[in-house]
Amino acid sequence: MSEKKFSKKHEWVELNGDIATVGITKHATEMLGDIVFVEIPESGKSVDKDSQAAVVESTKAASDVYSPISGDITEGNKSIVDDPSSVNSDPEKGGWFFKIKIKDKSEFDSLMNKSDYEKFAKENQN
Amino acid sequence: MEVQKTALYKIHKNLGAKFAPFAGYEMPIQYSDGIVKEHISTRTYAGFFDVSHMGQFYIEGGSSLDEALEKIIPADLKNLNINQSKYSFLLNLEGGIIDDLIITRRKNGFYIVLNAACKDNDIKHISKNLSEDHKFYLCSKTSLIAVQGPKSSEILEKKIRRISNLKFMYGNFFEFEGEKLYATRSGYTGEDGFEISVPNNKVENFIKYLIENKVKPVGLGARDTLRLEAGLCLYGHDLNEKINPIEANLKWAIAKTRRETGGFNGWEKIKENLEEGTSRIRVGILPEGKIIAREGTKIFSTNDEEIGTITSGTFGPSVNAPVAMGYIDPKFSEIGANIKLEVRGKKHNAQVSKLPFYKKSYVK
Known part of the structure; x- marks a missing residue:
């Protein structure tokens, strides 16, 4: 069974065993607009919680994507590099950014659940 | 300073605009379609842009006005025909670009479209070079609407008779629903198109007509991607007071006779750059x-x-x-x-x- 949580920086994390899949939320893609460039981390790279792990660019600006969780990158999603617009069309499934082997499950537990995130996103429209 | 809104603010809101402050105005960056779709629909059909934040500046005066303006604007104003437009600049003493602009000769003087962020400073600069018998004012009674794209002429012609006869970089008066308006065939997208001063009391009807004809609203986001693809400069980014037109690769925008005979701000520097390079x-x-x-x-x-x-x-x-x-x-x-x-x-x-x-x- 997988569980999905959300960060205040508008990333989602889905945990399967000790592998977490990370992407940006639909709300984040709506704020960004048309996504035209994505940079994903290389496999094997070690990342800390809340550190910059990927880059997403819209026609307007570049934004960092942070890892809401510490661990080692196991895979980056090459299909979004080839077709960045797929992050807009399918942000919370096919548009995932990277997978990460987590170190500390309590980091995952401390993230927001779906209803808390939706409330948070609504209050932080801009 | 209070953030200003254009006459079309409510219409933008109803069209799903996302706003951002730009040069003291709350302006639409994009609408619900998003920048890429807005860009493509301008290139393939037509889009409209509210650019009412830009300065619509009028100067009136006799032939002494040509001479006064030629000191700060390196266009051949003396040979500019009535209703003819030129892309040019306001230059400082070092030849640096204070603003880039479109200047059109009108019956009693000139009509100049200035960048929103620069207009107040521009007016100070221009007025210093004018004499008492030159009158000038910034018009706020009209909205400035750009209609750009391959279908713009055909669509506008149905409602504004004879507008399709305009040549590129020329303007004239036309009639829209019984009201007089001034339009030039020009733009900032690399497409055929028009920039139209629409009286504020008619601007809602004008926009309604465009929307009925499937002309999409386009925000400042796509305006930027369109102008960049067309190789056009954005003041404050590609141009500023420390850059002269030769460095900006805009030699073509200085009239040939003016390049040779000078008599405008920064000419010595510009002449030196023309001869020796930058x-x-x-x-x-x-x-x-x-x-x-x-x-x-x-x-x-x-x-x-x-x-x-x-x-x-x-x-x-x-x-x-x-x-x-x-x-x-x-x-x-x-x-x-x-x-x-x-x-x-x-x-x-x-x-x-x-x-x-x-x-x-x-x-x-």
Whole structure:
């Protein structure tokens, strides 16, 4: 069974065993607009919680994507590099950014659940 | 200072605009379609832009006005016909660009469209050069609406008779629902199109007509991607007070007779640059792959020598690739020259490119 949580920086994390899949939320893609460039981390790279792990660019600006969780990158999603617009069309499934082997499950537990995130996103429209 | 709104603010809101402050105005950056779709619909059909934040400046006066303005504007105003427009600049004493503008001769003087962020400073600068018998004012009774794209002429002609007869960079008075308005055939997208001063009491009807004819609203976001693909400069980014028109690769916008005979601010510097070259020049740049080089990105030679800076860069939806402009050492400015761009600490390959990136389709 997988569980999905959300960060205040508008990333989602889905945990399967000790592998977490990370992407940006639909709300984040709506704020960004048309996504035209994505940079994903290389496999094997070690990342800390809340550190910059990927880059997403819209026609307007570049934004960092942070890892809401510490661990080692196991895979980056090459299909979004080839077709960045797929992050807009399918942000919370096919548009995932990277997978990460987590170190500390309590980091995952401390993230927001779906209803808390939706409330948070609504209050932080801009 | 209070943020200003254009007469169309409510209409923008109803069209799903996302607003951002721009030059003291709350302006639509994009609408519900998003920048890429707005860009493409302008190139393939037509789009409208509310550019009422720009300064619509009028100066009236006799023939002494030509002479007064020629001191600060290097266009051949004496030979500008009534209703003819030119792209030009306001220059400071060093030849630096205070603003870029479109100047049109009208019956009693000139009509100048100025950048929103510069207009107050421009007016100070212009008025210093005028005499007491020259009258000037900034018009706020009309909205400025740009209608751009291959279908714009056909669509406008149905409602504004004879507007399709206008030649590129000419203007005239027309009638819309019994009200007189002034339109020029010009724009900032690389497409055929018009910029129309619509009286504020008619602007809602005008927009309604455009929407009924499937002309999409286009925000400042797509205005930027469109102008960059067309190789056009954005003041405050590609141009500023420390850059002169020769460095900006805009020699063509200084009238030939004026280049030779001078008599305008900064002519000595400009003449020297024309004869001896400049230490930097504006060029088009095409990054390899998908990397986007934003404003401020450093440019390097293939030997890793720093040779310049990007001043505008984004993803070009019609080119379907990243596009950029910047200033580089002229030694490296040959079209096709290999250069490198430093983005997030890594150097990426790029080439100097001809401009525009996207072929224009102006109606001559």
